[in-house]
Amino acid sequence: MTLTTKTIELEFERVIAAAVDEVFDAWLDPAIPGKPWHGAAKLIFAPEVDGLFYFRTHRKEGGGGEISHYGRFTAIDRPGRIQHTFVSPFTWGLESLVTVTFKGKGGDTLMNLHHGGLPDDEKGRRHELGWNYLLDVLVKHYAGQR
Amino acid sequence: MIGKLAACGPARFTDLAKPFDVALNAVTKHLKLLERAGLISRERQGREVFISLRPERLRLVADWVHEYERYWSEELDRFQGYFAARKKKS
DSSP, X not given: OOOOOOEEEEXXXXXXXSOXXXXXXXXXXXXXXXXXXXXXXXXXXXXXXXXXXXXXXXXXXXXXXXXXXXXXXXXXXXXTEEEXXXXXXXXXXXXXXXXXXXXXXXXXXEEEEEEEEEEOSTXXXXXXXXXXXXXXXXXXXXXXHO | OHHHHHHHOSEEHHHHHTTSOSOHHHHHHHHHHHHHTTSEEEEEETTEEEEEEOHHHHHHHHHTSBHHHHXXXXXXXXXXXXXXXXXXXX
């Protein structure tokens, strides 16, 4: 059986105030904040090609609960590129692909994160989550002013 | 501009344009775009025109934002913030 679904791709860019090799190493260090494997309730982490990771996070929105994420490193090219698969309930258990690249920019690092192969359906969309709650507050605030 | 309208409520054109280092006609152009998208509205009060956010339209946008859009944005902001704070300290 082949499961076909429409997919989307997300792309993010940040300039990080540190040298490329330092930023690359930090991305693979679970102690540093701002990556999936930081602050997980449970973490299994083998950052090498064909190494696996698992982390469980507590979900703050949408009624709480815990979410498990799995993946497999497919490329670790220090200091320029890290690639791994990413599986979670939001990917329907299918493998999506995350590619992170690091390039020098002056003394800083231009970092690009591409997340492709994400199912484009309502499961991944943000219904009933935090931002909508905030927008509800705003709607009520403005409604009260009229 | 949307952030300012959300945080501070309705504002005059000049107050909205003030923090941005761009020509006033660029701000006008931007506001026209937001108005066409239904994200802001204008209301005349005496001689002044006040611009307001229409958050009910933002909700439509929020419904189309992917879970991972929010997730990676927050994570990367934290990562960037960690290094920025460290640089500030040194």
